[in-house]
Amino acid sequence: MKVYVVCGGYGTRMRTILGDTPKSLCYVDAQRTLLDLQLAWLGQTPVHFCLGHGYEAIQRKLSTYSFRYSSTVEKPRGVIAALVHARPKEDSFGILLGDVLPQVPLQELLDAGRREISKGKSIMYISDALDVPGQRGNVSVLGSHIVYSKNQAFRGQFVDIGFWVLRRDHLTVRHFDEEAFFRDLIQHNLLSTCWVSKRSWEVGSPYGLRQIQKSFGEVQIPNEDHN
Numbered sequence: 001m002k003v004y005v006v007c008g009g010y011g012t013r014m015r016t017i018l019g020d021t022p023k024s025l026c027y028v029d030a031q032r033t034l035l036d037l038q039l040a041w042l043g044q045t046p047v048h049f050c051l052g053h054g055y056e057a058i059q060r061k062l063s064t065y066s067f068r069y070s071s072t073v074e075k076p077r078g079v080i081a082a083l084v085h086a087r088p089k090e091d092s093f094g095i096l097l098g099d100v101l102p103q104v105p106l107q108e109l110l111d112a113g114r115r116e117i118s119k120g121k122s123i124m125y126i127s128d129a130l131d132v133p134g135q136r137g138n139v140s141v142l143g144s145h146i147v148y149s150k151n152q153a154f155r156g157q158f159v160d161i162g163f164w165v166l167r168r169d170h171l172t173v174r175h176f177d178e179e180a181f182f183r184d185l186i187q188h189n190l191l192s193t194c195w196v197s198k199r200s201w202e203v204g205s206p207y208g209l210r211q212i213q214k215s216f217g218e219v220q221i222p223n224e225d226h227n
Contacts, residue, residue: 001110001165002090003045005038006079007098008052013205022054023099023203025061028212034203035061037101037216045094045106050074050082081176088168092117100162101212103198113165116192122185123165123192124148126158127199134205135159141193148182158193161200 007024018026024035035058039047049071051058062069074085083095094110096102102109102125113123124146129137137156140147147156170190185191201215202208 001045001092001094002048002088003042003094003096003106004048004050004083004086004088005042005096005098006050006082007035007058008050008055008074008076008082009098014203014209017206017209020054022058024058025054026203026209028203028209028216033061034099034101034212038096038098039065039067041101041106042096043106048072048086048088050086052076052082078176079178080171080181083166084171084176088171090168092165092167095164095166097162099204099208100200100202102161102163102200104161104196109163109194109196110165112196113192113194116194117165119192120167120190121192122167122170122190123194124182125161125163125196126193127161127196129155129157129159130199131155132207134202134208135199139193146186146191146193148179148186150179158195159199161196162202163200 007022014023025033027033028037047069049058049062049069051071051073053076055073059071072086074082079097109125113125116123124139126139129135137159138149138154139158139160140156141158149156170185182191201212203212
């Protein structure tokens with residue numbers, strides 16, 4: 001399955017730490033950036049990068065790797081707008097946010113969601129939420145009823161891990177806003193959730209960056225590097 005990596009946001013919450021450096025290029029140890037770790041996680045999976053802010057620096061980094069990828073560049077307007085602009089040709093495809101690194105191997109995620117994917121559903125992967133920045137619950141699930149909210153006051157019992165599988169025909173939904181997009185999918189019974197036992201590391205907040213820098217030396221990325 002092809003994966004679209006969306007890494008074109010402005011990263012305003014991290015501006016005081018990273019300056020103009022894209023979050024994808026922040027270092028998690030002395031040698032490796034988050035992008036290095038994402039590529040290792042993706043292994044030999046076909047990749048398309050949806051780029052925006054800081055795209056020149058990300059393209060320079062990607063040029064040091066000996067693998068084929070495609071990319072599109074657009075002014076940052078959100079994840080869904082970036083995907084629509086990229087015009088996926090696949091019936092189903094994965095989406096990885098540019099500031100996260102799942103702790104669950106890619107193939108394990110795809111296997112866990114395979115039944116719902118075969119039903120023509122889009123999949124949001126979720127895990128148990130923590131009451132910390134970047135890990136606060138933005139998803140509530142009660143039976144088949146799903147609520148997704150980016151409101152800071154919302155406290156769902158789950159957090160989406162920043163990896164989804166979407167159907168191409170679902171991108172025809174009129175909303176580019178991420179919250180409105182998923183609300184429409186939920187309303188039309190086109191979205192399923194898939195619970196996994198581990199969250200993602202994230203660098204979208206100072207707390208998240210500290211955690212991945214602290215813990216990365218104790219873990220191994222489960223797939224082979226692209227290099």
